Amino acid sequence: MTTESDVLYAVDVLxxxxxxxxxxxxxxxxxxxxxxxxxxxxxxxxxFRVGAASMANRMLVKCPQWLxxxxxxxxKQNGMYAGQKSWFFDWWGGGLRDVGTTPLPS
Incomplete structure (x- = not known):
């Protein structure tokens, strides 16, 4: 199993x-x-907000010009569409809905 320290080490290597x-x-x-x-x-x-912030901050320490x-x-997302309750699945990598209301900490 990959640990947090493994991931941060990979960021350091890059x-x-x-x-x-x-x-x-x-x-x-x-x-x-x-x-x-x-x-x-x-x-x-x-x-993933916590993990992404940890990786991004680690990256910025050694390479502040990178994004x-x-x-x-x-x-699964629930919502009202044309007055009816409905649901759908975001495609992998596509569901960024919560980023607008809960962004990464600065």
Whole structure:
């Protein structure tokens, strides 16, 4: 199982190896490709907001010019559409709805 320290070590390897003039065309890190089975902003054990902030902050320590890219989750969404209750699933990486109301801490 991958631990938090494993992930942060991987961020360190990337920033140490690639954050220099030789790799001028690297602009950031996609923190997790198509995350699924996660939450956003609930402070639970699967809260990707907490993990993304940790990875992004670690990246910025060694490479402040890079951007942290965050994809959305794939969860069932409920809502009212044309006056009727309905639901749908976001595609993997597509559900960014909660980021607007619960952004990463600055």
């Amino acid at each position: 920033t140490t190896s690639l954050c220099n003039d030789k790799y001028w065309n690297i602009i950031g890190i996609d923190l997790k490709y198509e995350p699924f089975n996660i939450t956003w902003g609930d402070n639970g054990p699967k809260d 942290a890219f965050i994809e959305g989750n794939a969860l």
